[in-house]
Amino acid sequence: MKIAKVQTHILHHDLAQPFQSSFSTFRARRHLLVEIETESGLIGWGECLGPADINAAVVTAMTPMLIGRSAHDIEPIWLDLYNQFRDQGQRGVIHTALSGIDIALWDLAGKYFDAPIHQLMGGAWRRVIPAYATGGFRPEGGDHAAACAAEMAQYVGEGFEAVKIKIGYGIESDLKTIAATRQAIGPNTELMIDANHGYDAVDAIEVGRRASQYDIHWFEEPVVPEALRAYQQVRQGQPIPLAGGETWHGRWAIDEALQQNTVQILQPDVCGVGGLSEARKIITLADIHQVRLVPHVWGTAVALAAGLQFHAILPPNPPSHEQRSPRLEFDRTYNPFRQDIVEAPIEHKNGQVAVPQGPGLGISINRDALLAYRAA
Ligand code: CA
Numbered sequence: 320m321k322i323a324k325v326q327t328h329i330l331h332h333d334l335a336q337p338f339q340s341s342f343s344t345f346r347a348r349r350h351l352l353v354e355i356e357t358e359s360g361l362i363g364w365g366e367c368l369g370p371a372d373i374n375a376a377v378v379t380a381m382t383p384m385l386i387g388r389s390a391h392d393i394e395p396i397w398l399d400l401y402n403q404f405r406d407q408g409q410r411g412v413i414h415t416a417l418s419g420i421d422i423a424l425w426d427l428a429g430k431y432f433d434a435p436i437h438q439l440m441g442g443a444w445r446r447v448i449p450a451y452a453t454g455g456f457r458p459e460g461g462d463h464a465a466a467c468a469a470e471m472a473q474y475v476g477e478g479f480e481a482v483k484i485k486i487g488y489g490i491e492s493d494l495k496t497i498a499a500t501r502q503a504i505g506p507n508t509e510l511m512i513d514a515n516h517g518y519d520a521v522d523a524i525e526v527g528r529r530a531s532q533y534d535i536h537w538f539e540e541p542v543v544p545e546a547l548r549a550y551q552q553v554r555q556g557q558p559i560p561l562a563g564g565e566t567w568h569g570r571w572a573i574d575e576a577l578q579q580n581t582v583q584i585l586q587p588d589v590c591g592v593g594g595l596s597e598a599r600k601i602i603t604l605a606d607i608h609q610v611r612l613v614p615h616v617w618g619t620a621v622a623l624a625a626g627l628q629f630h631a632i633l634p635p636n637p638p639s640h641e642q643r644s645p646r647l648e649f650d651r652t653y654n655p656f657r658q659d660i661v662e663a664p665i666e667h668k669n670g671q672v673a674v675p676q677g678p679g680l681g682i683s684i685n686r687d688a689l690l691a692y693r694a695a
Pocket residue numbers: 513515539540565
């Protein structure tokens with residue numbers, strides 16, 4: 320099953336209502352899909368986390384090394400590409416580009432062997448994943464506390480048992496938003512806060528200390544991801560468990576972060592860490608370091624499907640009768656690519672999401688929608 324063709328698809332949609340994280344304003348949704356076709360006409364899909372145009376350029380640069388190779392050689396291809404780009408590619412877009420290629424190869428393998436990826440990777444622990452709703456971005460020019468509280472109450476009404484909101488817009492503003500959100504969702508919903516590394520250690524410690532009265536399940540990305548010692552300070556200086564890892568690419572970066580006791584909850588992204596092949600290796604690292612693994616998911620239906628395949632194979636840790644299932648991050652902000660580009664959209668039912676059981680990723684791409692959203 321030789322690889323015949325590799326294509327990149329940049330999807331673009333301008334947002335009617337821009338929204339902000341601590342450091343960025345989202346005026347559009349823009350994501351990169353990778354399509355790999357074999358000589359026999361089988362097609363696999365992957366997705367890269369991060370800037371679509373740069374990822375597309377890197378995938379295109381890697382393409383000559385893929386053409387003519389067996390699509391079944393997933394690990395050899397991964398390592399050959401990594402070896403070729405290692406000197407400038409130990410972190411960042413080399414890994415995110417590799418991720419899209421790797422996921423597409425796993426999708427192809429699943430279609431060839433007529434099995435879902437989780438089956439090929441050793442089998443699933445679960446078929447349904449409890450999700451948490453991600454949202455609560457600051458509307459551009461809007462009242463964050465009021466908007467966030469109302470938005471989260473809506474998700475709880477839909478059946479979500481856990482929600483995550485964005486902070487990092489200033490200590491007093493954030494505490495107002497957290498208080499309003501806790502009030503709106505009641506005492507029984509898990510509440511997570513994500514600063515998107517909008518604080519330094521001093522401010523993050525103050526936020527964590529003052530926010531802890533609102534029963535916060537985790538505090539995500541309090542400080543910039545490369546500042547591992549700042550993570551240590553925040554972890555020691557306030558009581559909320561720390562989460563992070565969506566931008567720690569590859570097993571070496573994650574091992575370094577875990578060795579330095581940065582987080583209790585590790586959040587690798589399948590579309591950024593190096594694909595499903597690398598994500599599987601992170602399971603072992605998380606086990607050895609005894610951190611909880613709750614993957615990060617952000618992107619189109621392809622990223623969502625790849626995330627679900629990965630969630631399915633996460634072993635219960637520790638094993639017990641009252642098993643804690645890793646929650647799926649289910650972004651609820653407007654993104655037409657989450658539903659429109661697949662024939663059967665992946666949706667939640669009462670806050671639970673079923674793992675696709677079809678071959679490969681378990682999704683069928685709607686090519687008309689893909690073309691409609693393709694960036695000019
Ligand atoms: Ca995050």
